[in-house]
Amino acid sequence: MFRDTLKRLRRPLLAALLAGATALPAGAETLADAMVDAYRHSALLDQNRAVLRAADEDAAxxxxxxxxxxxxVAEYSYQNIEGFDGNSAGIGLQASMTLYDWGRNAIAIDIAKESVLGTRAALVGVEQDVLLGAVQAYLxxxxxxxxxxxQSNSVRVIGQEQQAATDRFEVGEITQTDVSQADAALAAARASLASAQGDLQIARENYRAATGKMxxxxxxxxxxxKLPATLETARDIGRRTHPLIRQAQRExxxxxxxxxxxxxxxxxxLTGTAALTKQHSKSQNLFGGASSTTRDSASVSLSLSQTIYSGGRLPAxxxxxxxxxxxxxxxLLNVSRQVDQAVGTAWAGIDVARAQIRAIDEQIVAAQQAYDGVREEATLGARTTLDVLDAEQSLLEARANKITAEANLQxxxxxxxSAMGLLTVENLKLGIPTYxxxxxxxxxxxxxxxxxxGESLDRVLRAIGKD
Incomplete structure (x- = not known):
């Protein structure tokens, strides 16, 4: 049943991403393009892939x-004892092996394998963070x-209001105060435009950092x-598939x-040792007499040892x-709770953004009607320039809030x-080769x-280098 739920979720993910790629102007970059660029560009992914390869080597x-x-083993020694000089040189080949350790090394292998699987899960978590960062940068x-x-349109509209106020002042319909209010509103609009342009430049730089290009x-x-049917279904998916939970389970x-x-x-x-040694010895006495010997030897030994007392180190x-x-x-319990919280927070964020958009849509309709009415009344002398500017500002704020709410909803x-563990290249079916x-x-x-x-390993390393 769980796999069927994942399949039902993945089909809408693919359809949503493909829908954004159809009927687009030539050269337009899609959200899927941004995620692909981020996946290929991320140095953080490269770093954690290297961490995984190190864990693989621990298993080896x-x-x-x-x-x-x-x-x-090669050795040389010299001795002088009561006038006798002696030296010897030898070379040998030695092999040693642990024959049996009552499961110690087998447990170490299992620990290393669990570490590999946990590090793989951590890599998936990094992939999710990279893709989510690309989504946020794009939005x-x-x-x-x-x-x-x-804001540019606001500057244009308020500029027209300011020009109209100036014209009306010149014919004596309004006072200098109304003109000053229009001048102040225009200056404020230009300041807001400059701030928005600065925010755009920052957003573009963040996009470049996330994807590798402007x-x-x-x-x-x-x-x-498409969302799961209920919040509890979403939480159940998160508990089963989130990489941080899988990592914690392996740990x-x-x-x-x-x-x-x-x-x-x-x-x-129990340890076994085998050795082959060839040794040459030479000695000389005070009277010039010398002798030399060459000896070949071979040995095999078994050693069984056990720590009886370690001073408390082993119990500690x-x-x-x-x-x-x-x-x-x-x-593990804490991570599971954090995933539950993240799913609930994202679910609530969707509900809040939807409610905000509905309310803002109503606000925009009302603000537009109020603005049109105030402007008409101002031409008849029933409203001041400040009334018109206030109505324009209310409409502008509503439209700006809708832009923010729509981005928050996406x-x-x-x-x-991401909280459910489904924000990966594979689940999104972005159509690119993955690591x-x-x-x-x-x-x-x-x-x-x-x-x-070893040759196969060399090929893998070359392929990684090309990536």
Whole structure:
């Protein structure tokens, strides 16, 4: 049932994004374009992909602990004892391997794998943040552009009012006070326009930081993604799919294994060692006599050891692991609650923005009627210039508030997707190649050195470099 719910949600996401890409002027940048650019441009994603590759190597290192360690050893020594000089040189090959450790290394491998899966989930969380940042930057540029257009129109209209006031003053219909009020209103409108232009430039810079390029002509946002039927359904999706929850679950599993690993430190360890050595010795006495010997040797040994007393270190490590497990469990609960809160906040933001838009639409209609009426009455001498300017300001504020509310409504929809864990390139079906988090792991999971697996790893690294 849950998968069906995800499929029903993903189809509207694709339709909404494609709808914004149809019937657009040539060269217009869509919201989907902005998200694609952000995904490809993000250095934060590159950073966390490297963190994931480091976690993959930890898994390889844990596996390598089960394999033999082969070393060559060269040594030289000189001695002088009661007039006898002696020196020796040797070279050897030594292999050692842990034969059995009662599960210690196996637990370490499982911990490393859980860490890899948790880091993958964290990478998805970063991807969501990057895409949401692109959405916010896109909507901010759109909103700031509309505000500049609105303020520019206001300067034009108030300029006409100011010119009309000046003309009426010259024929004696109004006083200098009315002209001064119109001058002040025009100056205020120009200041608001300058502020809106500054906000637009800031929004453009934020867009460039998010996507890697300055915005061109931005298309209107696509229809808002379809919402789940109820708030509780949205929360259930968030609990199941949000990457932060999946990350916390993996960390909790690793912490549970950490307790077992701390307990396993008290177990015995069986180690095997094999060595081949070639040694040459030479000695000389006071009378010039010399002798030399060459000796080859081979040895095999087994060693079984166990810590009987550690001064309290091992019990302390065990208690620490249990405390860390309890901490991670509490963190998982806290993350789950935070996701619930984020879903509820985004849901409420959508309801609030919708209500604001409905109310502002009514306000705009009423403000427009009031403005038209006041202007007509002013031509008949029943209203002052200040009345006309006040009505114009009320209409301007209502239109500006609607621009902000519409941007907030769009943003709240994508915030809800992020809170549910669905704001990813895959779920949005943006149609671009994505980073495969398993490719590097598959290349290194068997801890290759020089082999076909090593060649495969080289190819993966080259592909990452090209990205």
């Amino acid at each position: 290192a844990a596996l390598a602990a089960l394999r033999p360690v082969l070393q060559w 901010n540029v759109r909103s700031a552009t509309e505000q500049v257009e609105l 915005p061109g002509k931005l298309a209107a946002p696509p229809p808002s993604p 909790a599993a690793a912490a549970e294994l950490g307790v077992a690993a701390a307990a396993a430190e008290r177990n015995p360890e 490590a065990h208690r620490k692991a249990m405390a860390q497990r309890d901490s991670v469990r509490a963190a 943003l709240a929809h994508y915030q809800l997707l 495969d988090p398993s490719a590097y792991y598959n290349a290194v999971q068997n801890a290759p050195f020089t082999s076909r697996q």
